[in-house]
Structure formats: structure tokens, C-alpha cells
Amino acid sequence: MNQIASQAKEILLSAFSKSASDIHFSPDENNTDIHFRVYGERHFYKSLPTPTYQKLLAYFKFTSGMDIGEITKPQNASLQHRDQFQLYHLRLSTLPTINNAESLAIRILPPQDHVNLARLFLFPYQIRIIRNWMIHKSGMILFTGSTGCGKTTTIYSLLETILQEHSIQAVTLEDPVEKNLNNIIQVQINERAGITYDVGLKAALRHDPDLIMVGEIRDEETARFAVRAALSGHLIVSTIHAKDAYGTVQRLKEMGIKTVDLEQTLIAIASQELVRTNLTNDVPKRAAILEILHNSALQAAIHSIPPQNDSSFVPFSALRRKAYALGYWKN
Structure with a gap:
């Protein structure tokens, strides 16, 4: 789990550094592509083996309070992540796809305590x-x-x-x-x-x-x-x-x-x-x-x-x- 937690943190920190507003996980049978939306445009980040993504998905669902065993219905949750400098608010959403898979979208909200x-x-x-x-x-x-x-x-x-x-x-x-x-x-x-x-x-x-x-x-x-x-x-x-x-x-x-x-x-x-x-x-x-x-x-x-x-x-x-x-x- 420590390795999966480290991978999740790496993805989040990469998204924060690029000022991404969203992270998209799109699974297929063998691989899961990860995209960041930056200033309205979608950019490819990297691809993971789908078994690794399934572990990441379970980690995000668990830490945000979703039902890990539920894979047939959409779920929504929120999560906070603090890096060295700021607290980020995350909104997570899962969506069932074909072949008993689930896509995951993470909305990254502005980290400022007060947005002027x-x-x-x-x-x-x-x-x-x-x-x-x-x-x-x-x-x-x-x-x-x-x-x-x-x-x-x-x-x-x-x-x-x-x-x-x-x-x-x-x-x-x-x-x-x-x-x-x-x-x-x-x-x-x-x-x-x-x-x-x-x-x-x-x-x-x-x-x-x-x-x-x-x-x-x-x-x-x-x-x-x-x-x-x-x-x-x-x-x-x-x-x-x-x-x-x-x-x-x-x-x-x-x-x-x-x-x-x-x-x-x-x-x-x-x-x-x-x-x-x-x-x-x-x-x-x-x-x-x-x-x-x-x-x-x-x-x-x-x-x-x-x-x-x-x-x-x-x-x-x-x-x-x-x-x-x-x-x-x-x-």
C-alpha cells in the first residue's frame, strides 16, 4: 500500500505543479491512460498497467470514504491533500464502464484560503x-x-x-x-x-x-x-x-x-x-x-x-x- 500511496501522491503533485484543474483516469483492458486538464485543454500525462490503476482506484476510494466494493454505480466524494506549502481540495467521481471497470475523475479546486x-x-x-x-x-x-x-x-x-x-x-x-x-x-x-x-x-x-x-x-x-x-x-x-x-x-x-x-x-x-x-x-x-x-x-x-x-x-x-x-x- 505504501507504494500505491506514493504513486497517488506523485500523480497529484505532478497535477498541482502543472496547475491542472482535473485528472482523468481512462481504463481499458490492458492500460489506463492518465490525462491532466490544464487551462481548459487536455494533456496526456502517462499510462499505467490497468492492474496498477485498480490498486490506485481502491486507494483513492478508501481514502475519500467511497464504498470500495461498489463498482456498478457512480460514486462521488471529496478529499483533502496537503503538500509542503498548501492544502488542496479534491472532488472525486467514479463512473462504471464496460468490462467491470471504473473510470476516475479528480477535480482540483483552488488551494487558496480565499480566492479574491x-x-x-x-x-x-x-x-x-x-x-x-x-x-x-x-x-x-x-x-x-x-x-x-x-x-x-x-x-x-x-x-x-x-x-x-x-x-x-x-x-x-x-x-x-x-x-x-x-x-x-x-x-x-x-x-x-x-x-x-x-x-x-x-x-x-x-x-x-x-x-x-x-x-x-x-x-x-x-x-x-x-x-x-x-x-x-x-x-x-x-x-x-x-x-x-x-x-x-x-x-x-x-x-x-x-x-x-x-x-x-x-x-x-x-x-x-x-x-x-x-x-x-x-x-x-x-x-x-x-x-x-x-x-x-x-x-x-x-x-x-x-x-x-x-x-x-x-x-x-x-x-x-x-x-x-x-x-x-x-x-
């Missing part, structure tokens, strides 16, 4: 906008975007920034908890133990929260309860999968949320995307831009009117042109 909002976004004015949303006492703020675009990192940074400035009771419901936050009640969703998002939301409301962060609105039941919580005087911040900011409104309607409830609860929607930068090494090599839907453009979208003609709405295409013209962005 100014380091996340390309345009400072967008930071000011989303910070202003957080002054609301009730309502719903949603972030959408593709997997790995930094939605959760943005929300974490927002929460930490607000907590530095105000004393609030904040509760998070996550599956899994991606990063331990100080002075915040964090709840791990565990559907096998009966702790679903719906159950967690009901329990969270008994803790007198000012703000509830829901890791993801993924079904009608969670969407309806989040709206009810917002209507009852709580600020809800969450993520949802949708094509873009306008599509988020349509997605909520498909989940059975009434137009009148959207009018009463939705504060804003931000669709997030990462772009490569031409900036110095003092800042990330990728930064976020936001397609923001709020104010009159949001109200129009709730009534199924596309926001393109509203001056408060700036689509991704215009944001990319602006970034390119300012010399921030490269293809």
Missing part, C-alpha cells in the same frame, strides 16, 4: 454588479455555465467576501462539499442517508439563515422549494445547468415555476465562461466573463422576450470582442 474576486474576473465592473446583488435580504441569484467554468468558485469567493464585511448566518447545501469555509454551516448532501437537497433545505430554514447556498438546482422539487424559501424572506444563491442566462429562465419554467413566482424571486442570473488571457503571470491564465441578466432585461426574459435589445444585457459575443480589443483575450 478581483483575480477571478476579467472586467472589474462585473464584480461590482454581482457584489451589489448580495445586499438583497431575500430573492434568488443563479449562476449557470458549463461544467468547470468556475461557478462554485465564484459563489465561494462571494460568500467569503460578504462574510468579511457583514455578520450573516449562511448555510450551504452541497454534493459534495468542495471546500471548507470558515463561519459557514456546510451540509453534505447524502441521498443514500436520506439527506437530499429538499430535506436539507427544510432543515436549513430552521437555523435562521440570512443566506442559503444550494450547490445545484437539479430537479423540480429542489427548484420549487428554493423559490418558496426565497418568497419566505431568504436569500438563495445557487447554480443551475442551462445553455445561457436567457435559457435559465426557460429551464425554471419547464420545472414548473410560475411566471409570477419568477417575478417575485429572481434577482439576477449570470452565465459564466472562462477565457484565456494575455495578461502577466501575476494573474490567472484564464479569467471569467459573465453574461448578466438583471433589471429590465430579466423582467423581459421572464415574459419570454429575448434580452438582446435591452442595453443592460451584454452577450458573450460582445464581451469577447471587448476583451480582444483591450488586449486581454486571445483565441
Whole structure:
């Protein structure tokens, strides 16, 4: 086991050194290829004999608290790894494949204790906008975007920034908890133990929260309860999968949320995307831009009117042109 633990540590340290955001283990009958995703691009790292990978997989499953004997169902867990300098938060996910094999993906979360909002976004004015949303006492703020675009990192940074400035009771419901936050009640969703998002939301409301962060609105039941919580005087911040900011409104309607409830609860929607930068090494090599839907453009979208003609709405295409013209962005 010591040898397997050393191999696991070597892979993790190599990924950290290359600023990888993900590690992918792809097994076949004889070999397992390992790839790192670095600044959005997938790079081959090395190949291992599949029997060696099976031992590594068992090691990662054991140390993260997964069921080692379960190979027919997907599993998710989180893990922390400390090197000489920093503490890294890892999110692990297994997926059964053919021939009784399992693939493993490890998401590497930013190691900083607090990720400064100014380091996340390309345009400072967008930071000011989303910070202003957080002054609301009730309502719903949603972030959408593709997997790995930094939605959760943005929300974490927002929460930490607000907590530095105000004393609030904040509760998070996550599956899994991606990063331990100080002075915040964090709840791990565990559907096998009966702790679903719906159950967690009901329990969270008994803790007198000012703000509830829901890791993801993924079904009608969670969407309806989040709206009810917002209507009852709580600020809800969450993520949802949708094509873009306008599509988020349509997605909520498909989940059975009434137009009148959207009018009463939705504060804003931000669709997030990462772009490569031409900036110095003092800042990330990728930064976020936001397609923001709020104010009159949001109200129009709730009534199924596309926001393109509203001056408060700036689509991704215009944001990319602006970034390119300012010399921030490269293809």
C-alpha cells in the first residue's frame, strides 16, 4: 500500500505543479491512460498497467470514504491533500464502464484560503454588479455555465467576501462539499442517508439563515422549494445547468415555476465562461466573463422576450470582442 500511496501522491503533485484543474483516469483492458486538464485543454500525462490503476482506484476510494466494493454505480466524494506549502481540495467521481471497470475523475479546486474576486474576473465592473446583488435580504441569484467554468468558485469567493464585511448566518447545501469555509454551516448532501437537497433545505430554514447556498438546482422539487424559501424572506444563491442566462429562465419554467413566482424571486442570473488571457503571470491564465441578466432585461426574459435589445444585457459575443480589443483575450 505504501507504494500505491506514493504513486497517488506523485500523480497529484505532478497535477498541482502543472496547475491542472482535473485528472482523468481512462481504463481499458490492458492500460489506463492518465490525462491532466490544464487551462481548459487536455494533456496526456502517462499510462499505467490497468492492474496498477485498480490498486490506485481502491486507494483513492478508501481514502475519500467511497464504498470500495461498489463498482456498478457512480460514486462521488471529496478529499483533502496537503503538500509542503498548501492544502488542496479534491472532488472525486467514479463512473462504471464496460468490462467491470471504473473510470476516475479528480477535480482540483483552488488551494487558496480565499480566492479574491478581483483575480477571478476579467472586467472589474462585473464584480461590482454581482457584489451589489448580495445586499438583497431575500430573492434568488443563479449562476449557470458549463461544467468547470468556475461557478462554485465564484459563489465561494462571494460568500467569503460578504462574510468579511457583514455578520450573516449562511448555510450551504452541497454534493459534495468542495471546500471548507470558515463561519459557514456546510451540509453534505447524502441521498443514500436520506439527506437530499429538499430535506436539507427544510432543515436549513430552521437555523435562521440570512443566506442559503444550494450547490445545484437539479430537479423540480429542489427548484420549487428554493423559490418558496426565497418568497419566505431568504436569500438563495445557487447554480443551475442551462445553455445561457436567457435559457435559465426557460429551464425554471419547464420545472414548473410560475411566471409570477419568477417575478417575485429572481434577482439576477449570470452565465459564466472562462477565457484565456494575455495578461502577466501575476494573474490567472484564464479569467471569467459573465453574461448578466438583471433589471429590465430579466423582467423581459421572464415574459419570454429575448434580452438582446435591452442595453443592460451584454452577450458573450460582445464581451469577447471587448476583451480582444483591450488586449486581454486571445483565441
